[in-house]
Amino acid sequence: MDASRTRATRAARAVSRLSGPVTVSACTLLLLLPVTGCSESGSGPGSSRAREGETARAAVPRAASDLQADYERVIEDVLPSVVQIQAGDSLGSGVVYDDKGHVVTNAHVVGDGKSFRVTTARAEGALGAKLVSSYPEQDLAVVKLDKVPEGLKAARLADSAKVEVGQIVLAMGSPLGLSSSVTQGIVSATGRTVTEGGSGGGTGATIANMVQTSAAINPGNSGGALVNLDGQVIGIPTLAATDPGLGEGAAPGIGFAIPASMVSTVAGQIVEEGRVTDSGRAALGITARTVVDDGYRPAGAAVVEVSRGGAADDAGLRSGDVVVRLGGTDITTITSLAEALAPMRPGDRTKVTYTRDGDERTAEVTLGEQ
Numbered sequence: 001m002d003a004s005r006t007r008a009t010r011a012a013r014a015v016s017r018l019s020g021p022v023t024v025s026a027c028t029l030l031l032l033l034p035v036t037g038c039s040e041s042g043s044g045p046g047s048s049r050a051r052e053g054e055t056a057r058a059a060v061p062r063a064a065s066d067l068q069a070d071y072e073r074v075i076e077d078v079l080p081s082v083v084q085i086q087a088g089d090s091l092g093s094g095v096v097y098d099d100k101g102h103v104v105t106n107a108h109v110v111g112d113g114k115s116f117r118v119t120t121a122r123a124e125g126a127l128g129a130k131l132v133s134s135y136p137e138q139d140l141a142v143v144k145l146d147k148v149p150e151g152l153k154a155a156r157l158a159d160s161a162k163v164e165v166g167q168i169v170l171a172m173g174s175p176l177g178l179s180s181s182v183t184q185g186i187v188s189a190t191g192r193t194v195t196e197g198g199s200g201g202g203t204g205a206t207i208a209n210m211v212q213t214s215a216a217i218n219p220g221n222s223g224g225a226l227v228n229l230d231g232q233v234i235g236i237p238t239l240a241a242t243d244p245g246l247g248e249g250a251a252p253g254i255g256f257a258i259p260a261s262m263v264s265t266v267a268g269q270i271v272e273e274g275r276v277t278d279s280g281r282a283a284l285g286i287t288a289r290t291v292v293d294d295g296y297r298p299a300g301a302a303v304v305e306v307s308r309g310g311a312a313d314d315a316g317l318r319s320g321d322v323v324v325r326l327g328g329t330d331i332t333t334i335t336s337l338a339e340a341l342a343p344m345r346p347g348d349r350t351k352v353t354y355t356r357d358g359d360e361r362t363a364e365v366t367l368g369e370q
Helices: 045-081 260-273 334-341
Strands: 003-005 082-087 090-096 102-105 115-119 127-135 140-145 168-173 181-195 206-213 225-228 233-242 250-259 286-292 298-306 322-326 349-356 359-366
Touching: 045 082, 045 168, 045 181, 045 225, 082 102, 082 168, 090 168, 090 233, 102 260, 115 140, 127 260, 140 260, 168 233, 181 250, 181 334, 206 233, 206 260, 206 334, 233 260, 250 260, 286 322, 286 334, 298 334, 298 349, 322 334
Parallel strands: none
Antiparallel strands: 003 233, 082 090, 082 115, 090 102, 102 140, 115 127, 127 140, 168 181, 168 225, 181 206, 206 250, 225 233, 233 250, 286 298, 298 322, 322 349, 349 359
């Protein structure tokens, strides 16, 4: 399953209202059956069961009403922090990071652009903004508004460690250019490692620990907000899965968001330093390409160049070697190598298995930083 980019988000909610069922008394059999449960006083087990049933029936619409109220409260609270970003001819979304006018979005939303038009939920017109820095390796970027409008409200980022499968979430953004849209779903999975397509404007990044959601994510949702019912942003919607059987068609109900912890780390460094100074991403320290075997099947990542002083250099790898395994993961392509490295951290020790002149060798490596 290939993952492709998206952009923006959401709009829909429905509440079922249940009317109480009609109950029929069997008091016509009064002369033949005990009268318990048909007394006017309402005492006895029959009356008790009826009251319990009425209470349960009443609780259903109340619960639905409470959930709807939660949706409305969260939307009212968070939607003003979600913006639409116009970069050339394309549209995406963004999330207000602070009250100084910094907005975090996807790197593939800003592309090669340096200046943008940003529309907030409450603004009468578009505002100018300029790129602070883009970090394609994590598909994140920060832009800053030229003028901070009155009442600009920063979003609250959640603790990614508290995100759990099954949580109800709302996706907010500008899908298909429909600004301030909201869709609803759940957290379907956490800890996904996903590689986005490099064509059509994607960065080709391999991103670890992504949040999978069933909330609809469409083109234009990218860079927006995936929000829990506490009104906290748990992630930045970035990708929608595609079904190979549908060509480039999206696989419904499978979208991915960059976790809030990574958003905070990257955006925080960009705001403070103007760029990412500590990526936290592990690296082998090589430039490589995919090679195929005699049957034209992908067979490994061939080393084209070794960075001096990097992990591979220290482990004795050299140009021409073919990496076939990292730790316990088989390596057949550049993408599989990137995916194997994604969950690891700089300083981690692992084994790299490679071939040289037809012989298989193994070396211990201490991973560097990308």
